[in-house]
Amino acid sequence: MADSVKISFAPFPATLEGFSVLLAASGAAGGRASLSAATEALVAPAGDLVERAGSTDRFDGKSGAILDLLAPAGLAVPRLLVVGVGKAPELRPLDWLTLGGTIMGKLPDTAGEVGILVDLPGAEAGAQAAAEVALGLRLRAYSFDRYKTKKKSEDSATKLRVTLYVKDEAAAKRAWRKREGIGEGVVIARDLVNEPANVLTPNEFARRAGDLAKVGVDVEVMGEKDLKKLGMGALLGVGQGSSEESQVVVMRWSGAKSDSAPVAFIGKGVVFDTGGISIKPAAGMEDMKGDMAGAACVVGLMHALARRKAKVNAVGVIGLVENMPDGKAQRPGDIVTSMSGQTIEIINTDAEGRLVLGDVLWYTKERFKPRFMVDLATLTGAIMVALGTENAGLFSNDDALAASLHEAGLDTGEKVWRMPLSPEYDKLIDSKFADMKNTGGRFGGSITAAQFLQRFVGSVPWAHLDIAGTGMSSPASEINRSWGAGWGVRLLDHLVARQYED
Numbered sequence: 286m287a288d289s290v291k292i293s294f295a296p297f298p299a300t301l302e303g304f305s306v307l308l309a310a311s312g313a314a315g316g317r318a319s320l321s322a323a324t325e326a327l328v329a330p331a332g333d334l335v336e337r338a339g340s341t342d343r344f345d346g347k348s349g350a351i352l353d354l355l356a357p358a359g360l361a362v363p364r365l366l367v368v369g370v371g372k373a374p375e376l377r378p379l380d381w382l383t384l385g386g387t388i389m390g391k392l393p394d395t396a397g398e399v400g401i402l403v404d405l406p407g408a409e410a411g412a413q414a415a416a417e418v419a420l421g422l423r424l425r426a427y428s429f430d431r432y433k434t435k436k437k438s439e440d441s442a443t444k445l446r447v448t449l450y451v452k453d454e455a456a457a458k459r460a461w462r463k464r465e466g467i468g469e470g471v472v473i474a475r476d477l478v479n480e481p482a483n484v485l486t487p488n489e490f491a492r493r494a495g496d497l498a499k500v501g502v503d504v505e506v507m508g509e510k511d512l513k514k515l516g517m518g519a520l521l522g523v524g525q526g527s528s529e530e531s532q533v534v535v536m537r538w539s540g541a542k543s544d545s546a547p548v549a550f551i552g553k554g555v556v557f558d559t560g561g562i563s564i565k566p567a568a569g570m571e572d573m574k575g576d577m578a579g580a581a582c583v584v585g586l587m588h589a590l591a592r593r594k595a596k597v598n599a600v601g602v603i604g605l606v607e608n609m610p611d612g613k614a615q616r617p618g619d620i621v622t623s624m625s626g627q628t629i630e631i632i633n634t635d636a637e638g639r640l641v642l643g644d645v646l647w648y649t650k651e652r653f654k655p656r657f658m659v660d661l662a663t664l665t666g667a668i669m670v671a672l673g674t675e676n677a678g679l680f681s682n683d684d685a686l687a688a689s690l691h692e693a694g695l696d697t698g699e700k701v702w703r704m705p706l707s708p709e710y711d712k713l714i715d716s717k718f719a720d721m722k723n724t725g726g727r728f729g730g731s732i733t734a735a736q737f738l739q740r741f742v743g744s745v746p747w748a749h750l751d752i753a754g755t756g757m758s759s760p761a762s763e764i765n766r767s768w769g770a771g772w773g774v775r776l777l778d779h780l781v782a783r784q785y786e787d
Contacts, residue, residue: 290389290426291446292419294457297402298450301327306366306388306401307335308410310373311346318346318369321404331359335367347371348380351391366391373408379698381414385421386763398446412456415449416464422447423468424764429479466500466592467778471771474578474585478757478769482557482574487524487605490556490577491532494584494603500591505535515648519623519640522631524606526561526614533645536587536601540594541786547598548785549655550587550777551645553638553662554580554605561608561634562616575769576638578756579661580605582773589778596786602649604641608634620719624648625741628719636724638664639737646741656785657686657746660738661773663753667730668704674754676702677772680735683746689784690748690776696783698762699776701750704732711736 307328309318318339320328328335334357338344344352350369357365368388370376392399403415426445451457477485477493485493491506498504509530512521517533524531537547555576559565565573580603587601615621619631621640625647629640642660649658668678676694679701681687687703694700710732713725721740725733735749752772759770 289428289445290422292422292461293446293448294415294454294461295448295450296454297323297404297452298327298400301360301362302400303362304364304366304396304399305362306368306399308384308402308405309344309346309352309367309369310405310407311348311369311371318344318350318367319406321406323404324402327402328360328365331357334358335365339367345369349387353391370405373405376408376414378413378417379696381417382421383698383763385418386425387421388418389422389425390763392445396445398448400448400450402450404452412451412453412460415451415457416460419449419461420464420468421764424471425766427472427475427765427767429476429767429769463593467589467775469592470585470589470774470778472585473588474581474771474774475767475769477581477584478575478578478771479767480574482607485556485574485577486529487532487554487556487607488530490554490580490605491534494534494536497536497584497587497591500588501538502587502591503537503539507533507535516622516624517644517648518621519629520604520606520644522615522619522621523555523561523608523637523640526611527607527609529556529607532605533648534603534605536584538587538591538595538597538599540590540596541598545598546656547600547653548781549600549602549649549653549658550583551642551649551658551660552580552583552601552603553577553642553660553664554603555638555641556605556607558608558635558637559610561614561637562610563634564610565635572758575757576663577605578663578752578769578772581769582661582752582756582771582777585771585774586777589774590781595781597781599781600649600653600655602645604645606637606641608637623741627721627740630716630719630722632722632724636734638662639734640723642738643741646738646747650741650743650745655745657683657748658742659690659748659750659777661750661752661756663756664751665731665734665753668751669754671704671731672702672754674760676700677755678731678751679703679748680706680732680751681748682706682739682742683748686746686748689780690750693776693780693783697775697779699755699772701776704735706732706735706739
């Protein structure tokens with residue numbers, strides 16, 4: 286969980302004590318790995334032990350390479366871990382983040398207390414770098430084991446304490462304070478995605494979103510009576526077969542002047558998706574507890590913005606429903622009226638996420654008049670066919686917003702790939718009986734879903750992120766070993782920080 290590793294910062298030590306981690310850079314072709322002058326001085330009592338061990342083990346300091354020395358002679362440490370970082374001058378913030386995850390992955394459960402010397406030759410390993418390493422440690426340490434009755438032993442990583450030794454302790458602590466909230470936001474999103482649907486009902490999800498009030502976020506919850514008054518017939522149609530009441534949660538962070546238009550984030554929160562009357566196959570249906578990963582990201586993001594006191598007005602709106610087959614469930618062929626007044630013919634009740642988002646997008650646009658809107662949704666399997674699990678699909682009506690998201694993806698490693706939108710695809714969702722239908726058939730499924738959403742955004746700059754391949758059952762990485770990755774929190778926080786804070 287979030288507290289599985291305790292992180293602190295301290296000035297560079299006079300001597301090495303306890304389990305220690307050193308950073309080494311790769312040298313020229315065929316050359317040995319190199320340590321910083323300050324680190325070399327600390328291992329000097331061992332003579333050339335590190336160099337000899339590195340030569341024997343062919344340790345070259347390349348990124349991810351590890352040299353593990355037990356009870357090194359001449360040093361009062363039980364274990365010395367030397368971690369390669371590659372070419373030091375070329376390191377980016379994402380590399381430092383990944384490095385933290387790599388180190389965490391190499392620490393044994395019995396480590397207890399660990400010291401990491403954040404220093405390299407040929408590059409400034411400053412406060413920002415140290416904070417990124419700390420964030421990587423925190424994210425890699427996460428695990429979701431609250432329902433396991435057999436816990437790890439008392440000597441497990443739940444007791445791990447890590448000290449990062451830096452040249453400027455005060456600056457490192459300031460940098461970490463900003464990232465600590467981001468890490469908490471990712472953990473919140475991961476916890477939500479990993480929760481089983483019998484626990485995380487729409488009502489429970491809304492209650493947990495309400496916890497954001499503790500960090501200064503204004504939270505408003507609307508139940509079905511409120512949603513009926515607003516005319517959210519598309520969203521309510523999805524949840525009408527469930528015994529659980531549908532909800533919409535509005536979260537507002539006010540970090541800028543009151544007259545500054547907010548940035549808006551919208552999340553699909555289908556807490557469980559059976560497909561409804563158009564029921565899904567049984568195999569793999571258990572994964573549909575994660576069909577609310579978009580909403581989870583929005584909650585985590587709002588926490589992150591509030592915790593680091595982002596200088597922006599931000600709105601997060603999530604639609605929370607459960608899609609179940611029941612005597613009251615909507616049927617293929619039904620026609621519903623959305624909040625926008627547009628009518629929708631239901632072709633497939635498993636194309637439900639776009640119905641939820643359509644109403645929530647319209648509501649957000651009309652109420653908050655935002656600078657832009659970004660929605661996130663585990664919307665289509667088709668996007669996984671197109672992009673696999675390494676990139677989320679990006680659809681947008683605004684080139685500048687799309688470019689900013691792409692750049693933020695490269696910086697954070699939460700990558701997006703832009704997909705097309707055009708009137709030719711729009712024709713595929715025209716209906717004979719209503720203004721539109723909720724699916725355009727087999728071909729271009731992720732595109733026609735985005736075309737559907739575009740009908741609810743008007744002229745507001747908007748981006749749709751289809752995170753079906755990244756939001757759940759995520760591929761393992763150096764900073765994540767969880768089924769739910771909390772994907773999108775770091776991406777969107779970075780987007781706001783780089784482009785939109787006043």
